[in-house]
Amino acid sequence: MAHQMKGHSPAQHSSDILHQSKNAPFCPMKMAIGxxxxxxxxxxxxxxxxxxxxxxxxxxxxxxxxxxHHVNTHPRK
Structure with missing residues (x-):
C-alpha cells in the first residue's frame, strides 16, 4: 500500500512565488540611501x-x- 503525502500538491501552489510578500518591507528610496x-x-x-x-x-x-585639493593630499613640511 502506497503512502500518500499529506498537504497540497505542487500544482496547487503554482501561483505562489516562494511565499514572497507583494510589497517590500521598506521604502526603496530609504534602502538606497541606507x-x-x-x-x-x-x-x-x-x-x-x-x-x-x-x-x-x-x-x-x-x-x-x-x-x-593639492594641499590636502601632499605631506606637510
Missing part, C-alpha cells in the same frame, strides 16, 4: 586605515567627498 551610507562609511574607514601618519581624519574625509 546602502549608500554604508558604502561611504566602509570607503572612509578603508581609506582612513591606509592613510599616511601625517594625514588627518579631515584630510581623509575631504578625499572621500571629492573636495580635496
Amino acid at each position: 546602502g549608500f551610507a554604508v558604502v561611504v562609511t566602509i570607503g572612509y574607514f578603508t581609506l582612513y586605515s591606509k592613510k599616511k601618519p601625517e594625514a588627518t581624519a579631515l584630510d581623509v574625509a575631504k578625499v572621500v567627498s571629492g573636495t580635496a
Whole structure:
C-alpha cells in the first residue's frame, strides 16, 4: 500500500512565488540611501586605515567627498 503525502500538491501552489510578500518591507528610496551610507562609511574607514601618519581624519574625509585639493593630499613640511 502506497503512502500518500499529506498537504497540497505542487500544482496547487503554482501561483505562489516562494511565499514572497507583494510589497517590500521598506521604502526603496530609504534602502538606497541606507546602502549608500554604508558604502561611504566602509570607503572612509578603508581609506582612513591606509592613510599616511601625517594625514588627518579631515584630510581623509575631504578625499572621500571629492573636495580635496593639492594641499590636502601632499605631506606637510
